[in-house]
Structure formats: C-alpha cells, structure tokens
Amino acid sequence: MKFFTKKRIVLFLLFIFPLMCFLLLSTGINNAAKLPIYGENTLDISIVDSTKTLKNKVSLICFLGGDIANNKGGVFNLNQNIYKKFIEHNDFQIIAIYPKGTDKEVLSFKKELGAFTDMAKWKFTAGSRENINTFFDSFKTNTSLDNFYTSDAFIVDKNGYLRERTDDEEKKERKLVGYDMNSVAELKKIMKDDINVLYYEYYAAFKNKNKADRKEVGL
Incomplete structure (x- = not known):
C-alpha cells in the first residue's frame, strides 16, 4: 500500500509513536498514581525546632542519632540519590534531626557533605531528646529509634501528613x-x-484547579 511509505513509517516512529506513549502514560498516572497517606497526626517539626515547619513543603525526614560518624553512610546515599534529584524544586527540603550536645560532630559532617553539595535545602535540626522521641512517636511506625537514629527516611507532604508506599x-x-x-x-x-x-x-491538582477556574469565568 502506498500509504505506508518508508518516509511515513520513519515519521511515525520518530514523532507520533512517542507522543502516543506519553499520552497513555500521562493518563495512567493521572488516574491511578497517588501516594497513600499513612498518618494525619504527625506533629510538626516545630516541636523540635520552632524556627522550622513542614507546612507547604515536601519534606524528607531523617534522624542522624547521637553517633553520626557511624551513621553518615546512609545520609550520603540520601544526598546523592534523592537530594540532588529534587534540589531544583522550591518547595523541597530534607530535615536532618540530631540530639543537642552533638553539634560539633554535626558541624564536621555538614562541612564534609557540603564539599560537593549545595546545602541550601538541607535543614539540620537540633532538638532535646524528649522532643525528638515525641516527634518520632507521632509517626506511629513499627520501628523505633536507637540512640535517636534510624536508617529510615520518611516522606511528609505539604499538609504535614506522613506518606507511604503500598x-x-x-x-x-x-x-x-x-x-x-x-x-x-x-x-x-x-x-x-x-x-x-x-x-x-x-501538579494534577493545580491543573484541575486551573480548569475549574477557567470554566467558572467562562473561558
């Protein structure tokens, strides 16, 4: 058939087929992909440090513990594989919590990390041992802190809700x-x-809001 010329097949493979795949994937994500809320009673980080908040931020929470020299390997992994991928998002932050009294060790670690990283969205946060435990307990996970440390990092959304993967x-x-x-x-x-x-x-919520606003004004 003359319709299926070599030139048309090449154009289809280069332009139309990728566009179709993108539209299918976008539709699938829009309809199905949501990260479930694990808990709505997570306390705000302000209980640990009154100058910081989880509101209106996509936050990753990690607990450095009282012996950061032995725990820093995982934090380097988090920095390399997650932080550097999302640093361009204005509403992104990593909150690294450590107990008061270990400031000297944390300062040394920050210098080590900062040697190859823009530290703007790393928020190192010192807290009392009591407040760190209270904040972590509000996550209501099946894990516990060991000397104020856990190898787990947590995702908290802009409403302060802890999210989970199912x-x-x-x-x-x-x-x-x-x-x-x-x-x-x-x-x-x-x-x-x-x-x-x-x-x-x-992004989907913002897009839907724009559609609703345009519909309301008759655009």
Missing part, C-alpha cells in the same frame, strides 16, 4: 513507610518514584 505484588500487600537510606536500590527505585508521584499529585 505495593500489591502476587496478591501480597506490602506497605513501606520508611525508606532505608542504606539501600541505594530502595532510594533510587522506590523513594525517588514515590516523590515523583507526590509531585504529580500537586
């Missing part, structure tokens, strides 16, 4: 609330995807 593989439900900073694979393949899903939620 997978349904082979009809077995797996819930993931904290993301293991010591696992590069978990950060790159799971946490990164989940943050993208959360940002898509905000």
Whole structure:
C-alpha cells in the first residue's frame, strides 16, 4: 500500500509513536498514581525546632542519632540519590534531626557533605531528646529509634501528613513507610518514584484547579 511509505513509517516512529506513549502514560498516572497517606497526626517539626515547619513543603525526614560518624553512610546515599534529584524544586527540603550536645560532630559532617553539595535545602535540626522521641512517636511506625537514629527516611507532604508506599505484588500487600537510606536500590527505585508521584499529585491538582477556574469565568 502506498500509504505506508518508508518516509511515513520513519515519521511515525520518530514523532507520533512517542507522543502516543506519553499520552497513555500521562493518563495512567493521572488516574491511578497517588501516594497513600499513612498518618494525619504527625506533629510538626516545630516541636523540635520552632524556627522550622513542614507546612507547604515536601519534606524528607531523617534522624542522624547521637553517633553520626557511624551513621553518615546512609545520609550520603540520601544526598546523592534523592537530594540532588529534587534540589531544583522550591518547595523541597530534607530535615536532618540530631540530639543537642552533638553539634560539633554535626558541624564536621555538614562541612564534609557540603564539599560537593549545595546545602541550601538541607535543614539540620537540633532538638532535646524528649522532643525528638515525641516527634518520632507521632509517626506511629513499627520501628523505633536507637540512640535517636534510624536508617529510615520518611516522606511528609505539604499538609504535614506522613506518606507511604503500598505495593500489591502476587496478591501480597506490602506497605513501606520508611525508606532505608542504606539501600541505594530502595532510594533510587522506590523513594525517588514515590516523590515523583507526590509531585504529580500537586501538579494534577493545580491543573484541575486551573480548569475549574477557567470554566467558572467562562473561558
């Protein structure tokens, strides 16, 4: 058939087919991809440090502990595989919590991290041991802090709600609330995807609001 010329086939493969794939994927994400809320009773970080807040920010929370020299490997992973991927988002931040009295060790670590990183959206936060425990307990996870440290990092949305990953593989439900900073694979393949899903939620909500506003004014 003359319709299927070599030139038309090439044009289809180069332009039309990729566009169709994009539209299909976009539709799928819009209809299905949402990151479930795990808990709505998470306390604000202001309980630890009154100068900081989770409101109107996509926040990653990590707990550095009282012995950062032995715990910093996972934080470097988080910096390399997550922080550097989302630093361009104005509403993104990582809050790294540590107990008061370890400021000297944390300052040394910040200098080490800052040697190859723009630290603008790293928020190192010192708190009393009591307030750190109270803040972490509000997450209501099945894990606990060990010397104010956990290898898990947590995603908190702009409303201060803790988010989770729910997978349904082979009809077995797996819930993931904290993301293991010591696992590069978990950060790159799971946490990164989940943050993208959360940002898509905000993008979709903004787009739908614009549509509603335009409809209301008759545009």
